[in-house]
Amino acid sequence: MNNLKNLERLQQLHRLIVKEATGSPPQLARLMQISERKVYQLIEQLKDIEAPVSYSRAHKTYFYEDDFDLQVTVSVTVLKDNELTEIFGGSYFISGKIQTPGFLQGSILS
Incomplete structure (x- = not known):
């Protein structure tokens, strides 16, 4: 948290x-x-x-x-046995370029 x-x-x-x-x-x-x-x-x-x-x-x-925008979005999904999910941590914009430094991508719980 x-x-x-x-x-x-x-x-x-x-x-x-x-x-x-x-x-x-x-x-x-x-x-x-x-x-x-x-x-x-x-x-x-x-x-x-x-x-x-x-x-x-x-x-x-x-x-x-210079131009800069920060958009924070968080998506959380409850996982059950061996399910695959993606959790994205947001994005930011610099003069028209999009950057995406995700938190976890493609996590698998086993």
Whole structure:
């Protein structure tokens, strides 16, 4: 469930960045009800998936330098003996390119 919470936080952070309404890192931490360290970890996760995220000291907000969209979708299916399923973890868009770093794909329980 930690992964789901992390995805929710990334999605929340993304929405704030798009609006350019994050505030400073300490303000953002209070707004999201997380630690400042977690804010920096989430920013790094966005950068790991090539999000063009930067911080403006003048405006005291994070922003995207270029087009970027993050769409988080999670699909969970209950498996029974030896059934095959696919669980996808979402996708993100960079200037018209679609990237899909799925969680688990083609997992089989035996």
